[in-house]
Every structure is written in C-alpha cells, then in structure tokens.
C-alpha cells in the first residue's frame with residue numbers, strides 16, 4: 297500500500313550571517329547550506345496496518361509525511377502510496393489520502409465545525425446520504441453532538457482535535473497520516489482519540505502512519521514502529537523486538553528484610569551475572585541480560601534476605617531514548633559503575 301525506496305529530501309537553507317554589512321552582501325551573494333531531512337529511507341506498509349513513526353525533534357518525520365502525501369517533491373528516491381505517485385497530486389489520490397497535523401488547524405475559527413464539514417462535503421463531492429451517515433458515525437464515535445455547532449474558537453483543545461479528525465476523514469480516506477494527533481491533550485482525551493483511530497482503522501481498513509511523542513499512543517495502536525533519526529531509518533519492526541534490540545536488559549527491584557553489607561550484596565549480584573544499579577537499604581536495584589534474569593533472581597532469593605522481588609522491562613520511553621542514541625553495545629552498559637550504594 298505504501299512503498300518507499302531510497303527516499304531523500306534535502307532542503308536548501310539560506311545562511312543568514314549576523315550584522316548589517318553581511319545582510320547587504322547577501323543581496324548579491326547568497327550562501328546556502330543543505331539539510332538532509334530524509335536520507336535514503338526504505339519501507340513498505342501493507343494495507344490496513346497502523347505503523348508508529350518515531351523519532352526525536354527534527355528527525356525527519358513531518359518531512360516524510362509531507363512527501364508521502366504529495367505536499368513535497370522528493371530530492372531522490374521512489375514513493376508509491378496506494379499505487380499513486382503522491383507529488384503528481386492526482387484527484388483520485390487526493391480522495392484517498394489525508395494528513396492530520398496536530399499543530400495545524402484546517403477548521404475555520406469563527407464558524408462552527410459543522411460548517412467546515414459542509415465545505416468539505418462540496419470539495420470532495422460527497423453525496424448527501426453518505427455525508428449524513430458519516431457525520432452520524434463520527435458524532436457517535438467521538439461524542440460530538442454538543443460540540444459541532446459551536447464556533448471553533450469556543451472549543452477546548454480536545455474538542456477541536458476531534459473536529460479536526462472529522463474534517464480530515466470526512467471523505468473517508470484509506471491512507472491516513474497522523475502527525476501528533478494527541479499533542480497537548482489530557483489522558484482521557486488521548487484515550488478517546490486512540491479508541492477512535494483504532495475503530496476507523498478497523499471499520500475502513502485504513503492504512504495509518506502515526507507520529508506521536510506519547511508512547512502510550514504508540515503501544516496502544518501500533519504493533520510495528522519505524523524509528524528515524526537524522527533522516528535515517530534506525531529500526532523497522534515490532535515494538536516487542538525494539539525492546540529486545542535496544543535494551544537487552546531487564547531490571548530486578550528487590551526489598552531486603554534486613555540490612556546486608558554492600559560488598560556482600562554486590563558479590564551476590566555479580567556471581568549471578570547481574571549488575572548492581574543501586575542499593576540504599578532496604579531497596580536494591582539490579583540489571584541483568586534477559587536470559588540471565590531467572591537464574592539471577594533465584595540466586596538473590598537464596599543468598600539475600602529478600603522480602604519482595606519484581607522484574608521489570610525498561611519503559612518504552614527509555615528504550616526509544618536508547619534507540620535514538622543508538623546505544624547497542626551491552627559491554628558499555630556492563631562497564632557502568634553502580635549509581636548509588638549505601639546501607
């Protein structure tokens with residue numbers, strides 16, 4: 297459904313030097329520098345999949361989304377979206393695609409959202425019965441009956457974002473690009489948006505590429521993620537494998553019933569193949585390669601006066617942070633010293 301090969305976008309940015317003389321000189325002699333916002337990426341997304349698109353600020357996510365929806369022309373590489381070449385902007389393509397940008401509004405501020413929807417009905421030539429049925433669907437799914445007839449400027453951020461989604465999806469696109477759709481929303485509203493995105497994907501077999509800085513969005517909606525940084529694709533695969541790849545460790549949190557000397561604790565942890573992260577009686581935190589966690593836990597239970605033990609995966613946030621930093625060498629992790637030790 298979405299096919300991208302060697303996709304590259306280089307922006308040419310005018311370099312402005314400080315000072316009046318430099319500004320005058322730049323009238324005759326302009327200097328430019330290149331920004332490789334997207335740098336030779338490849339991926340394929342089959343029909344109906346929701347894929348998370350992750351990367352730190354400035355990684356190239358929005359640029360990729362704009363390339364995939366035809367708002368930008370690539371510098372090089374190939375893109376096919378639903379069989380179309382996006383930048384050719386064919387009408388048949390425009391009827392199947394939508395880009396929602398959480399930071400940008402397409403609603404008209406001074407009129408109710410319902411009137412913007414009517415404009416979209418005309419632009420996309422939606423038949424009246426279809427229009428009615430779609431408005432009913434969205435109103436029910438997003439709980440919008442008390443909202444769509446108020447002027448947009450009176451709506452809360454969450455209400456406005458729901459209306460933005462309706463405006464973007466009224467023509468029922470099956471190729472949907474969501475750029476931070478839940479930005480700034482409270483947890484309940486984020487949850488409502490997630491439920492809606494999931495239903496839309498299921499009801500209309502929509503293929504969805506989603507960027508979000510909220511890992512809860514990504515883990516609730518996407519089995520697969522693409523991770524990009526500096527315009528290059530770092531990872532393409534299942535979220536579960538992302539954790540294995542970038543964080544091959546688990547944490548064991550223990551509570552001790554009696555104080556034990558730090559050297560004894562450290563020796564017990566080391567002999568089980570673990571690394572002591574911190575020990576401040578009664579709390580003890582240990583890190584170990586995934587495959588050693590069971591053996592290490594058993595060893596700690598027998599050699600220390602443990603009253604509580606929990607094994608945790610690192611949070612998705614921290615794994616993503618490691619992926620961005622491309623921390624892949626477990627040896628470096630092993631070499632780190634314990635952060636804090638004290639009985």
Ligand SMILES: Nc1ncnc2c1ncn2[C@@H]1O[C@H](COP(=O)(O)OP(=O)(O)OP(=O)(O)O)[C@@H](O)[C@H]1O
Nearest residue numbers: 307309331333351352353354355356357358359360
């Ligand atoms: N129109 C433009 N002209 C020049 N450079 C640009 C332009 N748009 C984006 N860039 C640069 O391209 C790089 C990628 O930007 P992009 O907006 O795609 O990143 P992003 O991953 O969406 O970031 P964020 O999470 O902050 O929205 C950045 O270095 C940015 O400064």
